[in-house]
Amino acid sequence: MKASELAKKRQQSYKEEKLAPPPKIFLPGEAEGTPIFLKQRKHRLTIIGGMPGAGKTAYTTIQTALSLSEQGFIVLICTYEMHEDAIIDRLWSNGHEIPCNDIDDYKLTDIELDELAADSRLNCIFITTPRTVSDVHKYINENIYADPDLYDTKKPEVVIIWDYLQRIPFHSELSAAKDRVSANLQDILSINNTLDVHSIVLASLNREGYHLTSMEAFKEAGDIESDTDMAVIMRLGYQKEGNWVPVPKELLNQARKNKQVNIIFSMVKNRHGAEVEYVMGFDKTVQKFRPETYDTVLIDATDIYKKSKKAEVIKNNNNGKVVNKNGK
DSSP states (O other), X not given: OOHHHHHHHHHHHHHHHHHSOOOEEEEEEEETTEEEEEETTTOOEEEEEEOTTSOHIIIIIIIIHHHHHHTTOEEEEEESSSOHHHHHHHHHHHHHTOOHHHHHTTOOOHHHHXXXXXXXXXXXXXXXXXXXXXXXXXXXXXXXXXOGGGOSSSOOOEXXXXXXXXXXXXXXXXXXXXXXXXXXXXXXXXXXHHHTOEEEEEEOBXXXXXXXXXXXXXXXXXXXXXXXXXXXEEEEEEEXXXXXXXXXXXXXXXXXXXXXXXXXEXXXXXXXXXXXXXXXXXXXXXXXXXXXXXXXXXXXXXXXXXXXXXXXXHHHTTTTOOOOTTOO
16 A cells, blocks of 8 residues: 555544544553553553562552553453462452451451452453463453443453463463463464454563663563563662662562562663653552652672672682681
8 A cells, every 4th residue: 555545544543543542551650750651552562571579460460450440441360370369369458458468367357358349440350361362362252342331432441461471371382482482472462453452461581681771681582572562671679879770689689578679660662752760669568569669778789799709719719618717
């Protein structure tokens, strides 16, 4: 088709969208005072990756799902990491700021359970574990698009949250992880286009790439980089000399033990806007992210590095045996 003909078609669609713009998908958090959002028709695929302990499931599968339901979206959680009961527990904990321990230790009263089960936001959230692409199509068509209670005056806007990419079993016949990820991504893009939905996909980071601020931090980064519209990396952070920086590798175990941590969100790809960075506090007790951050007390990484190098030198000079100052 000629570009001039395409331009006329685009002119008409632009006028129609101007009168009824597609809804924006707002995510929890702000960057420089501006809310983080996705454009429904342009951002077809969003990837969110995080190191262990960064709360990527709490942020995306739980808090984002609740936020999207409040915005009027229908959310389908495709879970391969957690049982559906565990997701419900986290939705209760996050949505009502109930300590996870209260749920785990069965401290909730019957009245509290009645209130939690009656949360209207849960009417817009679906949870399933599809094993094939056809399972996804069937579930959405039969449980969402065919449900008259979900219709207002138009077809419901659906966002699929995949938790997480490396565990999706659509192509278990492929032995190489890279091939499975590539095939899964193509399936997700096909589902998005066929069903007119948006997908937010959780993904693992390379262990060596926890501190990279580029697409290389993702496992099987090549396919992810080419297919995604927006990619965000979540890392534990702390303030050093007035700036937010990732927690050094040698301090990660120490940082993860804190019940309240700070998470740096680094946008490493954005096809339709600027690549921004923002910080949120993560309260593990209720699995909730907050705009405010927490004080983080960490031993200076430089001191640890110097001590480790000093011990290494002593070890190398004594045939592999570490000695104290007295030579013992």
